Amino acid sequence: MTLPTPPESPLTPPAVVRYTRAAALAALLALIALGLAWELWLAPTGTGTLALKVLPLVLCVAGLWRHRMYTFRWLSLLLWLYFMEGVIRATTERGVSMVLAILEIALCIVLFACCAVYIRWRLRSTAAAHA
Numbered sequence: 001m002t003l004p005t006p007p008e009s010p011l012t013p014p015a016v017v018r019y020t021r022a023a024a025l026a027a028l029l030a031l032i033a034l035g036l037a038w039e040l041w042l043a044p045t046g047t048g049t050l051a052l053k054v055l056p057l058v059l060c061v062a063g064l065w066r067h068r069m070y071t072f073r074w075l076s077l078l079l080w081l082y083f084m085e086g087v088i089r090a091t092t093e094r095g096v097s098m099v100l101a102i103l104e105i106a107l108c109i110v111l112f113a114c115c116a117v118y119i120r121w122r123l124r125s126t127a128a129a130h131a
Helices: 015-042 049-065 069-092 096-130
Strands: none
Touching: 015 049, 015 069, 015 096, 049 069, 069 096
16 A cells, blocks of 8 residues: 655645656765766866866856756756866776766766756646646
8 A cells, every 4th residue: 555645835846857856966965076076086187187177167056046947957967077077087087087977977967967857857746737
């Protein structure tokens, strides 16, 4: 026997929206941690100034935390820069850097999918609330 689920109020986002936001936040924080660890400790390419590449991602954390639709939208576009970096470095470097680049590609794909699902369901739930 299954228990009935309580009805969601119009102010509460659907479960899919909440779960995709949590997954997007986790993937974003993992991408930030990967970028910092990669450039500072695991396979540094210079003086560590390339670690500044994660700064735009850090600025997205607050927007994702607050369910800002605008942040989800422009993050889904910004991700392609990190995806391209991962593809280039995965095909030109060897060893640890290649593995880290493949991990960066995977995190970008997961984060993009989470952003896309979040945006779609959020728009759908908003349209349903106004209908």
